[in-house]
Amino acid sequence: MDNYMRLKIKAISSNEAFARSAVAAFCVDANPTVDKLADVKTAVSEAVTNSIVHGYNGSGEGEVEIYVERSGNTVHIEVKDCGVGIENIEKARTPFFTTKPDEERSGMGFTVMESFMDSLSVEPNVPRGVVVKMSKNLDGAEKTTE
Numbered sequence: 232m233d234n235y236m237r238l239k240i241k242a243i244s245s246n247e248a249f250a251r252s253a254v255a256a257f258c259v260d261a262n263p264t265v266d267k268l269a270d271v272k273t274a275v276s277e278a279v280t281n282s283i284v285h286g287y288n289g290s291g292e293g294e295v296e297i298y299v300e301r302s303g304n305t306v307h308i309e310v311k312d313c314g315v316g317i318e319n320i321e322k323a324r325t326p327f328f329t330t331k332p333d334e335e336r337s338g339m340g341f342t343v344m345e346s347f348m349d350s351l352s353v354e355p356n357v358p359r360g361v362v363v364k365m366s367k368n369l370d371g372a373e374k375t376t377e
């Protein structure tokens with residue numbers, strides 16, 4: 232492991248853009264392509280938003296903790312909350328599954344995280360809440376499009 236950072240933010244939606252940008256700034260040392268950095272920002276944004284709107288039910292109470300570790304060109308990211316937790320994680324990860332359909336949620340957050348990152352795991356946090364772990368290789372040389 233070459234570097235790491237840990238960030239704790241109040242669970243309010245105005246902190247979501249800050250968290251996303253802070254993680255992106257940290258990832259610059261991984262020599263990312265613009266596209267891959269955008270993917271990371273989107274995935275972090277989805278995870279942090281979930282903690283705020285679902286974990287803490289939009290109450291503004293509680294904290295979201297973000298830990299990022301870099302090994303070479305690969306970053307491992309954890310987004311953790313101590314909110315209500317997820318009863319059935321497998322079901323929650325299903326595309327279009329949402330417990331807040333009335334709030335313009337489409338149930339695509341986990342699907343986006345999964346497709347934008349190389350790996351995604353969703354686990355209960357102990358003693359309560361959720362921890363989302365994801366990783367991605369950001370190296371421009373790995374890009375295989377075209």
Ligand SMILES: Nc1ncnc2c1ncn2[C@@H]1O[C@H](COP(=O)(O)OP(=O)(O)OP(=O)(O)O)[C@@H](O)[C@H]1O
Nearest residue numbers: 281282285286316323329330336337338339340341
């Ligand atoms: N941190 C969390 N704490 C508690 N429940 C969560 C958390 N993250 C996700 N969930 C649950 O998992 C469901 C699916 O999450 P997902 O991000 O895929 O969709 P969504 O947030 O409902 O909609 P979208 O992300 O498209 O706005 C949520 O509706 C919620 O019930």
Ligand SMILES: [Mg+2]
Nearest residue numbers: 277281340341
């Ligand atoms: Mg979501």
